Ligand SMILES: *[C@@H]1O[C@H](CO)[C@@H](O)[C@H](O)[C@H]1NC(C)=O
Ligand SMILES: *[C@@H]1O[C@H](CO)[C@@H](O)[C@H](O)[C@H]1NC(C)=O
Ligand SMILES: *[C@@H]1O[C@H](CO)[C@@H](O)[C@H](O)[C@H]1NC(C)=O
Ligand SMILES: *[C@@H]1O[C@H](CO)[C@@H](O)[C@H](O)[C@H]1NC(C)=O
């Protein structure tokens with residue numbers, strides 16, 4: 001108990017002594033928590049109740065002022081991250097030290113750099129990475145990634161403990177969207193040292209996102225066959241593309257680039273071109289569409305064919321009748337294998353060639369009907385299942401002498417007197433024959449309407465002529481008179497009737513006279529009824545024979 005008490009008194013006495021010296025002697029450093037930029041300078045003020053005030057530091061120090069109880073130093077080139085200066089002074093026999101100053105050395109970033117983002121495909125993931133180099137203190141740093149005005153990521157580093165400047169990288173994954181196209185991405189840093197220090201903000205250069213959507217496959221519209229030397233329109237469409245105006249086209253035909261025009265309709269881009277080739281064979285037509293990172297192709301094989309030019313020759317396109325006329329059909333120029341030739345007229349095939357034969361002949365012995373006949377020389381080629389053809393035609397002229405027949409110049413004509421009629425007689429022939437007619441040695445105007453008279457009755461001599469001959473024809477015209485008809489009736493009916501009446505009258509008279517004699521004779525003799533009747537019948541019976 002005694003010992004415990006003694007210990008307590010001693011302990012409290014020594015505490016009281018120590019407290020008294022502490023109140024007397026002090027060494028302080030000011031400011032205790034300075035903030036200074038890396039490489040910059042700083043004034044530290046040591047104050048003490050003792051003598052020989054000094055500053056212990058690794059930095060270059062220059063005293064810049066002193067008073068009875070203080071001394072100020074300028075520290076320059078503050079570039080050691082872990083340095084912690086302290087003040088000291090000689091207090092009696094011992095040296096006292098101040099607490100260490102807690103210097104915060106800051107450094108704005110040397111560089112802020114955003115990694116370039118490749119051309120993006122809608123729906124795919126991409127990393128946005130921001131590199132911040134040589135920044136300190138990292139635990140005061142905030143890195144923000146912005147897409148336009150939208151904050152994608154805000155990253156802080158509270159748990160970072162090292163004071164040294166170091167690089168920082170932040171990364172954010174995005175899924176590319178159509179609306180991302182042309183949006184800018186920036187990386188902002190903020191070094192917040194408030195309230196003891198500044199707030200430092202920096203921003204990276206912006207990068208522009210490129211986001212492409214190329215869902216559809218390009219389509220090539222072109223015929224599968226093309227005649228060599230001719231032109232063909234070709235279009236290549238890229239549907240469902242975004243942004244459609246950035247679709248890049250390339251067209252090749254027969255391994256050569258083709259010039260083209262492009263157009264955009266909604267979300268479809270298309271290229272239009274006109275292609276041609278002079279080399280026969282199968283050629284590839286290729287359309288390549290590139291949109292951002294995606295490239296797609298469309299191909300077609302075009303059969304370039306050559307159809308030779310038909311050449312028609314008719315030996316004598318103007319021939320006389322019964323002449324042999326040779327018709328030749330030739331093929332001129334470049335030709336695809338497998339072509340055929342034909343000689344034909346409007347209705348029929350007259351001659352056909354074998355494949356790839358360039359000459360064909362057909363002979364015609366000219367007939368009247370061949371005048372004006374059209375002959376065709378035709379070249380055909382089957383390309384991809386359909387027939388390509390080329391033809392040339394020429395008409396044959398056949399000259400021949402006049403020919404009259406019953407249809408154009410009838411042998412007999414019957415006209416009615418008083419009617420209006422014209423005499424017609426024409427003839428076949430090439431050139432068209434002229435027809436002249438004579439009646440009774442006098443030329444007669446044919447084809448003119450005239451009032452039919454009795455004098456028109458008779459025989460007409462007609463002569464159809466052209467330079468290839470003549471044809472004679474006699475035409476008999478009967479004129480029927482309307483008066484002649486009535487007298488005919490009179491003559492035919494009335495006259496015989498009159499004659500019959502007259503003869504009847506005469507016969508009756510003769511008969512009467514005969515019977516009268518009888519009656520007279522009968523009066524002389526006794527009458528007999530029965531014989532009387534029989535006599536009268538006999539009389540009547542004998543009457544027609546008179
Ligand atoms: C240093 O501190 C003392 C008192 O603490 C003050 O009087 C003096 O002006 C200071 N010196 C400088 C240079 O700040
Ligand atoms: C950051 O900003 C500070 C001043 O605020 C400037 O001195 C420094 O050069 C900037 N750094 C970059 C990388 O822009
Ligand atoms: C994005 O970054 C992560 C990790 O940082 C990596 O695994 C991934 O492959 C990156 N993605 C792309 C598309 O670069
Ligand atoms: C994207 O930006 C470029 C250049 O600034 C401009 O020419 C283009 O029209 C823009 N495209 C879209 C889809 O906004």
Ligand SMILES: *[C@@H]1O[C@H](CO)[C@@H](O)[C@H](O)[C@H]1NC(C)=O
Pocket residue numbers: 259260261272273274
């Ligand atoms: C492109 O358009 C111009 C003007 O419309 C036209 O003259 C030209 O022929 C076109 N070219 C092609 C390859 O279609």
Ligand SMILES: *[C@@H]1O[C@H](CO)[C@@H](O)[C@H](O)[C@H]1NC(C)=O
Pocket residue numbers: 321322
């Ligand atoms: C044409 O020849 C046929 C038979 O050889 C002959 O009957 C006819 O009279 C000739 N025609 C002419 C106009 O020469």
Ligand SMILES: *[C@@H]1O[C@H](CO)[C@@H](O)[C@H](O)[C@H]1NC(C)=O
Pocket residue numbers: 315324325326361363
């Ligand atoms: C028609 O062709 C045959 C055979 O090729 C020939 O003998 C004849 O002389 C030709 N006729 C004419 C009029 O050219």
Ligand SMILES: *[C@@H]1O[C@H](CO)[C@@H](O)[C@H](O)[C@H]1NC(C)=O
Pocket residue numbers: 346372373374394395
């Ligand atoms: C040849 O005859 C046809 C009818 O057979 C006719 O249509 C065509 O016009 C004629 N051609 C010439 C050049 O006369």
Ligand SMILES: *[C@@H]1O[C@H](CO)[C@@H](O)[C@H](O)[C@H]1NC(C)=O
Pocket residue numbers: 463464465470472
């Ligand atoms: C028919 O006319 C031609 C030409 O005028 C003449 O040559 C020829 O003799 C004439 N024939 C008759 C039978 O009159």
